[in-house]
Amino acid sequence: MTRERIYLAGPDVFLPDAIEIGNNKKALCQHYGFVGLFPFDNEVGPSLSGEPLDHLIYRENIAMIRQADLAIINLTPFRGPSADVGSVFELGFAHGLGKPVFGYTNVTSDLVERVAEHCPGLRMDADGLWRDEDGMSVENFGNADNLMIDACLSGAGRPLIRVPVARSERYRDLRGFEECLRLADRELRGPLRRAS
Amino acid sequence: MTRERIYLAGPDVFLPDAIEIGNNKKALCQHYGFVGLFPFDNEVGPSLSGEPLDHLIYRENIAMIRQADLAIINLTPFRGPSADVGSVFELGFAHGLGKPVFGYTNVTSDLVERVAEHCPGLRMDADGLWRDEDGMSVENFGNADNLMIDACLSGAGRPLIRVPVARSERYRDLRGFEECLRLADRELRGPLRRAS
Numbered sequence: 001m002t003r004e005r006i007y008l009a010g011p012d013v014f015l016p017d018a019i020e021i022g023n024n025k026k027a028l029c030q031h032y033g034f035v036g037l038f039p040f041d042n043e044v045g046p047s048l049s050g051e052p053l054d055h056l057i058y059r060e061n062i063a064m065i066r067q068a069d070l071a072i073i074n075l076t077p078f079r080g081p082s083a084d085v086g087s088v089f090e091l092g093f094a095h096g097l098g099k100p101v102f103g104y105t106n107v108t109s110d111l112v113e114r115v116a117e118h119c120p121g122l123r124m125d126a127d128g129l130w131r132d133e134d135g136m137s138v139e140n141f142g143n144a145d146n147l148m149i150d151a152c153l154s155g156a157g158r159p160l161i162r163v164p165v166a167r168s169e170r171y172r173d174l175r176g177f178e179e180c181l182r183l184a185d186r187e188l189r190g191p192l193r194r195a196s
Numbered sequence: 197m198t199r200e201r202i203y204l205a206g207p208d209v210f211l212p213d214a215i216e217i218g219n220n221k222k223a224l225c226q227h228y229g230f231v232g233l234f235p236f237d238n239e240v241g242p243s244l245s246g247e248p249l250d251h252l253i254y255r256e257n258i259a260m261i262r263q264a265d266l267a268i269i270n271l272t273p274f275r276g277p278s279a280d281v282g283s284v285f286e287l288g289f290a291h292g293l294g295k296p297v298f299g300y301t302n303v304t305s306d307l308v309e310r311v312a313e314h315c316p317g318l319r320m321d322a323d324g325l326w327r328d329e330d331g332m333s334v335e336n337f338g339n340a341d342n343l344m345i346d347a348c349l350s351g352a353g354r355p356l357i358r359v360p361v362a363r364s365e366r367y368r369d370l371r372g373f374e375e376c377l378r379l380a381d382r383e384l385r386g387p388l389r390r391a392s
Contacts, residue, residue: 015333016321052337054335054339054343054346055347057343058344058348080277080278085284086342086344089344091285091288092288092291093291095288095292115275118276132275134366134367137211138210141249145281146280146281147250147253148254149281149282155254171330171332
């Protein structure tokens with residue numbers, strides 16, 4: 001049996017113990033019959049070709065996403081109200097390639113709540129829209145993040161999984177990740193799939 | 197002659213005068229012989245089908261990107277050190293579809309400088325990596341944003357354009373946008389193209 005390959009995106013790559021977290025994710029993938037592909041960021045040696053390191057990492061990650069059969073994206077807010085932009089780029093890229101994408105966040109609040117924390121000057125305009133100090137409106141659809149992210153997932157029947165996690169474990173807790181593995185297993189191998 | 201269609205991504209859609217900014221961008225596109233497609237966010241009427249508004253906006257924007265021949269993405273930092281995640285999703289999606297993508301930012305600083313402003317607890321670890329209060333490392337490649345964004349553009353020979361803009365005009369100044377139009381014009385119709 002061929003095991004589907006999953007690209008494992010997320011700000012996890014920035015953790016001091018990124019390689020350990022990556023190995024934990026790969027072990028969970030294996031438990032569910034998948035092969036996990038962890039981003040290249042922390043596995044780079046010296047560049048023999050003289051290619052700049054950031055270009056090398058980019059090229060390897062893009063190649064890994066192309067090889068993958070699906071992707072699971074860690075969309076936990078990162079240095080601001082929204083998800084890590086590197087992970088969001090990979091979400092969009094994988095979706096553009098037509099790969100099934102799953103996502104989770106270890107923060108349960110709606111986007112608008114986190115923008116309110118981040119922008120103390122938030123106020124409601126005459127049309128009932130929240131606006132920040134630059135006058136920029138804040139989406140208020142009950143989503144976890146920008147609508148392009150939430151709707152990309154939920155529109156394909158794959159809800160963005162939100163898990164309540166203690167602040168100290170925000171970038172390490174893997175319950176949301178495991179729930180995505182269960183969703184992927186059900187979608188790719190479940191009774192609906194088998195019947196089709 | 198067929199005029200190439202450009203998808204115009206950016207947090208511009210959140211401005212109170214988003215439609216006016218969109219019209220200004222479309223006029224510049226026309227000046228350079230392109231047709232600008234501005235995101236659907238502010239042009240939605242009542243949903244007759246009962247489809248949730250965020251899903252409707254998502255679906256229309258995705259359809260517009262598919263129709264477009266290329267995209268220009270406003271990557272100006274938005275509510276934090278990095279670009280608007282909705283725009284970054286669209287950058288990744290357009291790249292996944294194989295469309296040429298161009299990008300600009302109205303802030304000239306490197307990512308690491310903005311993370312330092314945003315995270316007062318930033319410090320250098322024993323390996324010479326900047327780490328924030330969560331211990332998460334900060335990329336320091338001299339890029340404007342996460343390497344997946346910068347390298348996606350520069351790796352294809354399309355540098356991320358950085359323009360110094362006054363704070364008050366950050367989300368309205370269109371010089372970087374116009375520079376992207378010039379780059380697109382040169383790439384799609386320039387002497388190199390004609391000679392091939």
